[in-house]
Amino acid sequence: MNEQEIKSALKTYILNEFLPGEDPAALTDATPLMTTGILDSIAVLKVVTFLENEFSITVEPHEAVVDNLNTISDIARLVIAKKT
Amino acid sequence: MAILLQFALIAVIIDNWHLESQVLARLMWLAVVGFAIHHLLPQRFRLPFFALLSLVAVVTGVGHIGPNVWMGWLSGRISSSGLLYHFFPGLTLVAIGLGLIGLCHLPIRFAARVGLVAAAGAGLAFLRGHSQWFPDIADMWVVLGSMFMFRLIVYLYDLQHRTAPFSFSRAVSYFFLLPNVCFPLFPVVDYKTFCSTYYNEDWVPIYQNGIRWMIRGVAQLLLYRIVYQYAPLDVSTLSSSLDAVGFMLGTYLLYLRVSGTFHLIVGLLHMFGFNLPETHHLYYLATSFTDFWRRINIYWKDFVMKLFFYPTHFKLRKMGTIPALAVATMVTFLATWLLHSWQWFWILGKPLFNWKDFSFWMILAVLVLVTAIYETTRGRKRTLRPSRVTIRTRLMYGLQAGGTFCAMCLLWTYWSCQSWSEFETLMDAASKPSWSDVLVILGVFALVCGGGMLWGQSSRETSEGKRTTAARGPFPFWRSAVAVTVGSLCLLAGPSLATRTIPATKGAIARLHDDVLNARDMNQQRRGYYEDLDVSRKDNWGWQNAEEPEGWDKGKKAFVRPRSDFLLTDVVPSMNTVLAGAPCTSNSLGMRDREYQKAKPANTYRIVLLGASNDMGTGVKNDQTYENRVEDKLNAHLPDARYSQYEILNLAVRADSILQRVLRLEQEGFQYQPDAAILSVSAVDEQFIASHLRKALMQGIEPTGDYGDVVQSVIRRARVNGKMPAVMIERRLQPYVTELWAWSFRRFAQQCAQHGIRPVVMYRPAPADFAGLEATGRSKTLQLARAAGLEVMDLSPAFDAVTDRSSLILAKWDDHTTALGHRLLAEELYKDLLALLFSSSSQQKISPQPKP
Numbered sequence: 001m002n003e004q005e006i007k008s009a010l011k012t013y014i015l016n017e018f019l020p021g022e023d024p025a026a027l028t029d030a031t032p033l034m035t036t037g038i039l040d041s042i043a044v045l046k047v048v049t050f051l052e053n054e055f056s057i058t059v060e061p062h063e064a065v066v067d068n069l070n071t072i073s074d075i076a077r078l079v080i081a082k083k084t
Numbered sequence: 085m086a087i088l089l090q091f092a093l094i095a096v097i098i099d100n101w102h103l104e105s106q107v108l109a110r111l112m113w114l115a116v117v118g119f120a121i122h123h124l125l126p127q128r129f130r131l132p133f134f135a136l137l138s139l140v141a142v143v144t145g146v147g148h149i150g151p152n153v154w155m156g157w158l159s160g161r162i163s164s165s166g167l168l169y170h171f172f173p174g175l176t177l178v179a180i181g182l183g184l185i186g187l188c189h190l191p192i193r194f195a196a197r198v199g200l201v202a203a204a205g206a207g208l209a210f211l212r213g214h215s216q217w218f219p220d221i222a223d224m225w226v227v228l229g230s231m232f233m234f235r236l237i238v239y240l241y242d243l244q245h246r247t248a249p250f251s252f253s254r255a256v257s258y259f260f261l262l263p264n265v266c267f268p269l270f271p272v273v274d275y276k277t278f279c280s281t282y283y284n285e286d287w288v289p290i291y292q293n294g295i296r297w298m299i300r301g302v303a304q305l306l307l308y309r310i311v312y313q314y315a316p317l318d319v320s321t322l323s324s325s326l327d328a329v330g331f332m333l334g335t336y337l338l339y340l341r342v343s344g345t346f347h348l349i350v351g352l353l354h355m356f357g358f359n360l361p362e363t364h365h366l367y368y369l370a371t372s373f374t375d376f377w378r379r380i381n382i383y384w385k386d387f388v389m390k391l392f393f394y395p396t397h398f399k400l401r402k403m404g405t406i407p408a409l410a411v412a413t414m415v416t417f418l419a420t421w422l423l424h425s426w427q428w429f430w431i432l433g434k435p436l437f438n439w440k441d442f443s444f445w446m447i448l449a450v451l452v453l454v455t456a457i458y459e460t461t462r463g464r465k466r467t468l469r470p471s472r473v474t475i476r477t478r479l480m481y482g483l484q485a486g487g488t489f490c491a492m493c494l495l496w497t498y499w500s501c502q503s504w505s506e507f508e509t510l511m512d513a514a515s516k517p518s519w520s521d522v523l524v525i526l527g528v529f530a531l532v533c534g535g536g537m538l539w540g541q542s543s544r545e546t547s548e549g550k551r552t553t554a555a556r557g558p559f560p561f562w563r564s565a566v567a568v569t570v571g572s573l574c575l576l577a578g579p580s581l582a583t584r585t586i587p588a589t590k591g592a593i594a595r596l597h598d599d600v601l602n603a604r605d606m607n608q609q610r611r612g613y614y615e616d617l618d619v620s621r622k623d624n625w626g627w628q629n630a631e632e633p634e635g636w637d638k639g640k641k642a643f644v645r646p647r648s649d650f651l652l653t654d655v656v657p658s659m660n661t662v663l664a665g666a667p668c669t670s671n672s673l674g675m676r677d678r679e680y681q682k683a684k685p686a687n688t689y690r691i692v693l694l695g696a697s698n699d700m701g702t703g704v705k706n707d708q709t710y711e712n713r714v715e716d717k718l719n720a721h722l723p724d725a726r727y728s729q730y731e732i733l734n735l736a737v738r739a740d741s742i743l744q745r746v747l748r749l750e751q752e753g754f755q756y757q758p759d760a761a762i763l764s765v766s767a768v769d770e771q772f773i774a775s776h777l778r779k780a781l782m783q784g785i786e787p788t789g790d791y792g793d794v795v796q797s798v799i800r801r802a803r804v805n806g807k808m809p810a811v812m813i814e815r816r817l818q819p820y821v822t823e824l825w826a827w828s829f830r831r832f833a834q835q836c837a838q839h840g841i842r843p844v845v846m847y848r849p850a851p852a853d854f855a856g857l858e859a860t861g862r863s864k865t866l867q868l869a870r871a872a873g874l875e876v877m878d879l880s881p882a883f884d885a886v887t888d889r890s891s892l893i894l895a896k897w898d899d900h901t902t903a904l905g906h907r908l909l910a911e912e913l914y915k916d917l918l919a920l921l922f923s924s925s926s927q928q929k930i931s932p933q934p935k936p
Contacts, residue, residue: 018466019466019467019468022467022468023468026468026469027468031468037466038466038468040378040459041389041393042409042456042459042460045397045401045405045408045409046405048398048401049401049405059398060245060398061390061394061395061397061398062241062245062247062390062394064394064398065247
């Protein structure tokens with residue numbers, strides 16, 4: 001999977017799981033998710049589970065932080081880093 | 085310059101309002117000067133300078149090295165070795181701290197380093213538990229514990245995962261954080277956040293936000309003072325459901341002290357470039373239990389999430405989301421309980437393991453868990469753009485905020501109550517609300533709901549929250565600076581303006597202006613979790629040499645002995661001891677007084693004085709009591725030609741209620757053939773009635789005769805018995821106190837009339853009005869006395885000329901009247917006595933007494 005595919009999968013998941021009914025165009029790669037409360041601590045756990053199942057990676061507890069999960073770009077970067 | 089001016093204004097406010105401790109006032113000035121230098125330094129020197137400044141603050145703060153110590157050394161009053169001695173505790177702390185940091189960076193396996201740090205921590209904990217072995221460094225342990233007990237764990241975690249840069253300056257700055265020396269209860273600053281937020285944006289908004297948070301902290305600390313001084317926080321005196329709700333509300337609002345100090349601390353750190361996130365966020369308006377957990381002490385929540393919740397959840401995630409969430413939440417709250425006990429140990433020197441704390445954290449855990457599961461399964465509404473909030477949504481926020489507030493208020497009260505009986509008593513008080521009580525309670529609920537409607541949706545999930553640059557608009561510097569400056573000037577000038585324009589506010593402002601114990605703590609020294617950890621304030625008293633010296637009250641038990649009748653106690657005859665730091669002797673007749681013959685000598689005018697500890701002269705020497713001073717003056721001036729001698733026999737006994745005072749006159753006073761009896765009363769004396777009856781009930785002592793009738797009637801109507809908890813008995817008796825007070829006055833008048841004695845009620849003002857009872861208590865007491873047909877001498881003006889009322893109390897922990905107070909009372913009493921008993925017009929009123 002390339003970066004674009006990862007971002008696309010992430011966007012679909014976040015829209016379906018946390019933002020049903022929202023305009024897909026409003027969710028960009030740079031939309032802050034954790035700092036705006038879209039992803040709270042419990043939602044973060046769900047995202048991590050999704051990442052591990054979808055991309056076959058393992059996320060460590062200290063990696064589930066705002067630096068890695070705040071935007072779709074941040075998350076995609078984490079996935080790519082884990083897969084390489 | 086505008087920022088420096090605001091910072092200096094905040095330092096002046098802290099100094100002027102005596103906020104926290106004197107050490108804080110000094111530290112603020114050090115920080116103001118340090119801030120100016122720090123800002124002018126090139127960027128690369130700033131962090132080392134902050135580290136150095138923090139070390140200076142630690143060494144001078146722990147060693148209490150202030151201007152007086154330096155002046156003492158310069159003037160030769162303190163020797164050079166004496167000066168060095170002051171440096172010893174602080175330098176020891178720094179040495180231990182550097183040693184602990186060094187262990188974290190040893191070039192060995194990480195697990196071995198953790199083991200070494202744990203072993204060192206255990207050793208230090210052992211020494212903390214036996215701090216009496218090293219009295220010279222006793223002040224150091226609290227600050228050491230506060231700096232390292234949690235931060236070391238965070239530091240090791242971040243060191244293991246290399247989530248932040250590490251250097252000597254960073255480590256010293258992180259552990260010896262400048263304000264920590266004044267605040268043993270310190271926010272658990274995250275190391276990674278500490279590093280990542282250092283000058284992470286332009287300095288102007290960082291500094292100005294710091295100023296705003298400091299002023300917010302100051303405002304919360306002043307609000308705390310109002311709550312602490314004025315909320316009905318003594319369960320035994322609650323007389324209605326409204327009082328009970330006031331107690332619960334007050335207990336919950338006492339947390340303002342913690343949030344206030346945390347805002348002050350983080351604001352102060354902003355002034356040195358640490359753009360740390362908010363520590364508390366509108367926590368009283370949380371809309372659910374999870375929301376409450378996210379808003380109150382955000383640093384703590386982040387700390388336990390990082391260390392316990394995420395690691396546990398990640399380990400158990402294969403169990404499924406809900407089971408893993410449940411276990412991780414319970415583990416997190418269990419850790420919170422244990423770590424709070426750990427914190428208690430480091431600050432107070434003993435661990436805190438009790439059922440009440442455990443149950444509080446577990447109840448909160450279950451409430452948070454249930455809400456979290458609900459949110460996980462049902463989801464919550466999230467939007468990408470700010471959506472229009474409908475009235476219905478706002479109403480829901482309001483009701484949720486009101487409900488969460490009430491539940492947390494109740495839970496917090498349970499946590500803060502000293503015992504289960506106290507909690508039971510509270511529920512007892514709340515159980516029969518009147519319609520007016522219900523209306524007021526609903527009004528308060530509506531107020532919280534209104535707040536929830538307006539601000540309840542304002543939520544934050546992580547420490548970073550909305551503080552990221554991207555989430556913020558242009559910074560309104562001047563608007564903020566003007567608001568802070570105007571607010572500061574109001575806080576500084578307000579008290580003087582208020583006392584000049586409305587003189588009646590003088591007492592209230594004086595009470596809020598100084599850091600004094602409230603009535604409940606003065607009487608009982610009972611406080612909740614955070615109030616008990618309030619050692620910085622105790623340090624403040626220590627700094628003022630106001631700690632209770634050993635043997636202060638060693639004579640308390642020796643001087644008064646128990647009786648098996650309704651009088652309960654009396655003074656041990658011919659006793660010589662120390663009471664409240666002053667020598668205290670009793671005569672052979674069992675009075676705290678000079679020797680007198682039992683039979684009244686010829687040509688003598690004899691007065692018996694009935695009262696309690698202040699009348700007994702607790703804390704002053706024998707010749708300094710007001711009654712002895714008046715007696716001396718009467719004998720020096722001989723105001724009435726018919727008498728060649730005047731005697732005032734002091735029948736006052738510590739904690740005597742008005743019932744005991746009048747009964748003591750009947751059982752003991754009349755046998756001395758007095759010409760007059762003075763019944764001393766003060767505004768706070770009412771409390772003695774309930775405690776007197778409670779003691780009698782619990783000891784199974786029943787009064788006889790008329791006393792028996794009136795007391796039994798009250799006991800029956802109050803539905804109390806000797807097997808109930810003490811606090812509940814006293815609370816249930818509260819509504820009948822005025823009735824007993826009035827009965828006692830009538831009894832006093834009637835008994836004196838029967839014995840041909842002149843009865844006089846003397847109103848004695850309290851030296852310091854901690855309970856704020858003086859104004860209402862005085863008018864009520866005088867009204868009751870006059871209604872019984874009694875003559876009244878009102879000594880209230882005695883202390884009017886005293887501007888510093890603290891000069892009238894013995895010590896911060898003991899509000900008995902000083903020698904100065906006794907002298908002023910004597911002057912007023914002498915004046916009133918002359919007018920009432922010995923003026924030409926009054927002599928006609930005196931009942932003709934047969935002279936022996």
